[in-house]
Amino acid sequence: MSDTLLQVSGVSKCFGKARVLDNVDFSVARGEVVCVIGPSGCGKSTLLRCINYLIEPDAGTIRVNGAYVGREPDMSGRMRRQKASALDRVRPRVGFVFQQFHLWPHLKVIDNITRGPIKVRRVVRAKAEADALRLLERFGLTEKAHTYPSELSGGQKQRVAIARALAMEPDLVLFDEPTSALDPEIVSQVLLLMRELATSGMTMVVGTHEIGFARQVADRVVFIDGGRIVEQGPPDELIERPKHERLRLFLRSIDSRGEAASASR
Amino acid sequence: MDLDGAVFLDAFPRLVVAAGSNLKIAMISILFALIGGTALTLLRTVRWKPLSRVIGIVIGFIRGTPILVQIFLFYYGLPVLHIDLAPITAGICAIAFNSTIFITEIMRAGLAGMDPGPIEAAIALGLRKRVIWTHVVLPQLYIRILPPLVNEMTVIVKATTLLSVITVVEVLRTAQQIGNTAFRPLEPILAAAAVLFIVNFTISRGGRLIESRLANRRG
Amino acid sequence: MAFDVTVITDNWALFARGAAVTLLVASTSVVIAFALAVPLALMALSRRRLLRWSAAIYLESFRNLPFIVVLYIFFYGLPMLQWQLPETAIGIIALSCFASSYLSEIVRGAILSVPAGQMEAARAVGMSYVRGMWEIVAPQTLKFLIPPCTNTGISMLKETSVLSAITVGEITYQGLIVQGRTFAPFEVFLTTALLYWLMTSAFAALMGRAERSNGTSRSAGQTRRSLADQFLKIEV
Numbered sequence: 001m002s003d004t005l006l007q008v009s010g011v012s013k014c015f016g017k018a019r020v021l022d023n024v025d026f027s028v029a030r031g032e033v034v035c036v037i038g039p040s041g042c043g044k045s046t047l048l049r050c051i052n053y054l055i056e057p058d059a060g061t062i063r064v065n066g067a068y069v070g071r072e073p074d075m076s077g078r079m080r081r082q083k084a085s086a087l088d089r090v091r092p093r094v095g096f097v098f099q100q101f102h103l104w105p106h107l108k109v110i111d112n113i114t115r116g117p118i119k120v121r122r123v124v125r126a127k128a129e130a131d132a133l134r135l136l137e138r139f140g141l142t143e144k145a146h147t148y149p150s151e152l153s154g155g156q157k158q159r160v161a162i163a164r165a166l167a168m169e170p171d172l173v174l175f176d177e178p179t180s181a182l183d184p185e186i187v188s189q190v191l192l193l194m195r196e197l198a199t200s201g202m203t204m205v206v207g208t209h210e211i212g213f214a215r216q217v218a219d220r221v222v223f224i225d226g227g228r229i230v231e232q233g234p235p236d237e238l239i240e241r242p243k244h245e246r247l248r249l250f251l252r253s254i255d256s257r258g259e260a261a262s263a264s265r
Numbered sequence: 266m267d268l269d270g271a272v273f274l275d276a277f278p279r280l281v282v283a284a285g286s287n288l289k290i291a292m293i294s295i296l297f298a299l300i301g302g303t304a305l306t307l308l309r310t311v312r313w314k315p316l317s318r319v320i321g322i323v324i325g326f327i328r329g330t331p332i333l334v335q336i337f338l339f340y341y342g343l344p345v346l347h348i349d350l351a352p353i354t355a356g357i358c359a360i361a362f363n364s365t366i367f368i369t370e371i372m373r374a375g376l377a378g379m380d381p382g383p384i385e386a387a388i389a390l391g392l393r394k395r396v397i398w399t400h401v402v403l404p405q406l407y408i409r410i411l412p413p414l415v416n417e418m419t420v421i422v423k424a425t426t427l428l429s430v431i432t433v434v435e436v437l438r439t440a441q442q443i444g445n446t447a448f449r450p451l452e453p454i455l456a457a458a459a460v461l462f463i464v465n466f467t468i469s470r471g472g473r474l475i476e477s478r479l480a481n482r483r484g
Numbered sequence: 485m486a487f488d489v490t491v492i493t494d495n496w497a498l499f500a501r502g503a504a505v506t507l508l509v510a511s512t513s514v515v516i517a518f519a520l521a522v523p524l525a526l527m528a529l530s531r532r533r534l535l536r537w538s539a540a541i542y543l544e545s546f547r548n549l550p551f552i553v554v555l556y557i558f559f560y561g562l563p564m565l566q567w568q569l570p571e572t573a574i575g576i577i578a579l580s581c582f583a584s585s586y587l588s589e590i591v592r593g594a595i596l597s598v599p600a601g602q603m604e605a606a607r608a609v610g611m612s613y614v615r616g617m618w619e620i621v622a623p624q625t626l627k628f629l630i631p632p633c634t635n636t637g638i639s640m641l642k643e644t645s646v647l648s649a650i651t652v653g654e655i656t657y658q659g660l661i662v663q664g665r666t667f668a669p670f671e672v673f674l675t676t677a678l679l680y681w682l683m684t685s686a687f688a689a690l691m692g693r694a695e696r697s698n699g700t701s702r703s704a705g706q707t708r709r710s711l712a713d714q715f716l717k718i719e720v
Contacts, residue, residue: 052608054604054607054608084612084613085612088610088611088612089610091607091608091609091610092609092610094608095608096605096608098601098604098605098608100601102599102601102602102604102605103605104602104605104606104620104624105624106623106624115609115619116609116610116611119611119615119619120609120610120611120615121610161605164605164609165608165609168609168610267564306718309718309719310714310715310718312719317719325681325685326677326681329638329642329680329681329684329685330642330677330680330681330684331642331643331644331645331646331656331677331680332642333645333646333648333656334645334656334659334673334676334677334680335677337656337659337660337663337669337673337676338669338670338673338674338677341663341669341672341673342669342670342673345669345670373718376715376716376717376718377716377717377718379716381710381711381712381713381716382712384711384712384715384716385710385711385712388711388712394714397715398715402715402716419548422550423549423550423551424550426550426552426553427550427552427646429552430649437550437552437553437556444560450556450560451557451560451561451564454553454556454557454560455557457553458549458553458554458557461548461549461550461553462545462548462549465548465549466544466548469548
């Protein structure tokens with residue numbers, strides 16, 4: 001049980017009349033790298049945002065390392081919404097990397113990374129900056145420490161965003177299509193970094209279109225369509241021998257794109 | 266806080282009638298201001314530096330000074346020039362002049378944002394300037410500037426209450442008179458506020474309705 | 485009809501006092517109005533219906549009324565609540581409340597102009613709503629605030645003239661006194677007007693500098709000349 005880092009049970013979400021997530025159950029073990037794939041609008045992004053409660057699911061529970069996120073059982077066992085302060089304490093355990101990076105433009109790179117640790121985890125500034133510089137060095141971005149996000153390329157911005165998430169020392173990191181907003185040549189930069197992160201033992205859930213990445217790095221691939229998990233399993237199995245028709249169609253549509261991309265890598 | 270409900274309610278009949286004066290003044294003012302504003306805007310398209318500079322100064326003056334002071338200038342100043350106008354007329358002149366300036370500025374902003382395409386087409390078709398103004402530019406412009414115009418209308422209605430200071434009998438002055446005779450100044454003013462609230466609220470909602478009806482004709 | 489300068493020079497002390505009072509009232513009111521506007525804006529943006537509706541009632545009430553009426557309501561109303569205050573204080577309170585309704589809409593617009601992802605990223609890192617607003621959203625609202633707040637500031641300066649109705653000793657009131665003494669309306673009210681014009685111009689220039697130092701890029705206007713310019717471009 002202590003090996004299960006993330007437990008998602010019965011999560012559903014409707015936006016108006018559209019049912020975006022339908023009773024999703026899924027769990028992630030410590031150190032596991034899970035890639036979530038599926039067509040646009042399948043609920044990938046919503047699911048990821050439900051995990052750290054940026055979006056409130058209509059039903060279901062989420063537990064990270066045993067701690068409840070968003071809704072917790074009260075004394076009689078009924079699920080009640082968590083108080084804002086409790087939620088704020090749990091959130092840092094889950095890192096989130098956005099498709100649009102969402103770096104804070106009015107802060108320098110190093111401040112972007114250290115703001116969270118200083119204000120939320122109450123780390124002393126000197127230590128936070130030292131840790132940040134170490135992360136930047138690991139990502140090859142040391143000389144950009146005192147520049148503003150507007151001066152960075154897309155790939156650099158996303159790497160800083162990943163550093164910002166890691167600076168909070170999360171138990172796991174969620175990635176919402178981290179490379180979709182990047183130019184094709186730069187995509188590999190970020191994927192390389194994510195792969196290195198995976199090998200170092202970080203637990204990751206990645207919503208992505210990059211099947212090649214999924215194949216190489218993921219321990220498990222989850223296919224979501226219409227708000228439900230249709231199929232999941234080891235990448236080779238899923239991608240080579242898809243069982244469901246919808247997955248087969250999806251992979252075929254990706255293939256024409258994917259082959260061109262992986263050829264250039 | 267003890268409010269006399271009777272004074273409050275009794276004031277309404279007289280105040281509603283008095284508010285009619287405010288509306289009358291406002292209507293006359295905006296009529297003159299629309300005509301004057303359009304004329305001034307057309308005048309501003311003439312590229313003659315001295316004229317532009319003078320107009321610029323006048324606009325700066327009207328925009329940079331309080332309307333109350335402008336009202337005093339008309340009310341106290343015109344008699345010195347041997348122009349004797351009734352207070353209400355002086356007031357209308359002041360408000361209309363003020364509004365003319367603001368409307369020409371609204372029109373300037375509206376023109377700057379317009380799509381030049383239809384106009385270029387009209388020029389290419391050989392239409393004369395006057396025709397282009399009256400058939401292409403102005404109709405589109407008025408639809409475009411409807412929201413700020415409605416807002417200007419509420420500004421004018423609010424400005425008419427300032428005329429109470431120069432002895433014009435309108436809703437605020439009437440409320441003060443009622444307050445003086447009843448020795449309860451607050452209740453009539455609250456009633457006047459209610460009347461004015463309803464008037465302005467109606468104008469802005471009405472404006473929004475017209476705006477949505479015309480939405481599909483916008484360029 | 486000659487312009488009698490002695491009217492102004494003999495009474496310059498009154499004008500000076502008026503200018504001082506105007507500046508005092510205007511600056512105090514701006515500060516208080518802004519302090520009221522921020523919580524109002526947050527209320528208007530809140531998810532709780534009660535807060536939204538309370539803010540809406542406050543805003544609609546002030547926005548549909550002329551300031552002079554609001555002023556009289558405070559002038560006669562505050563003493564009834566056992567608040568005996570000098571007229572200047574009443575004037576400041578009235579102007580602050582009145583202006584806060586307009587300012588709160590500006591603040592609300594500025595907050596909404598900051599991309600939603602910024603707050604998301606802040607929450608994702610574990611910051612609370614308050615912390616996120618303070619550290620991340622608020623600093624980014626500045627560039628959206630400066631232009632509309634400049635206009636509001638100028639309006640507030642001009643609106644102080646209405647305080648003459650409750651005998652606050654600002655510029656217009658002093659002007660009326662001098663007019664009563666000298667019966668020289670042009671000299672008096674042109675001077676009065678010029679004093680306001682000076683203040684509003686200085687304020688606009690100041691805010692213009694603040695806008696530039698804050699890094700707002702004045703969009704280099706379209707230099708593409710078109711035939712339609714003869715209709716659409718009016719020299720400022």
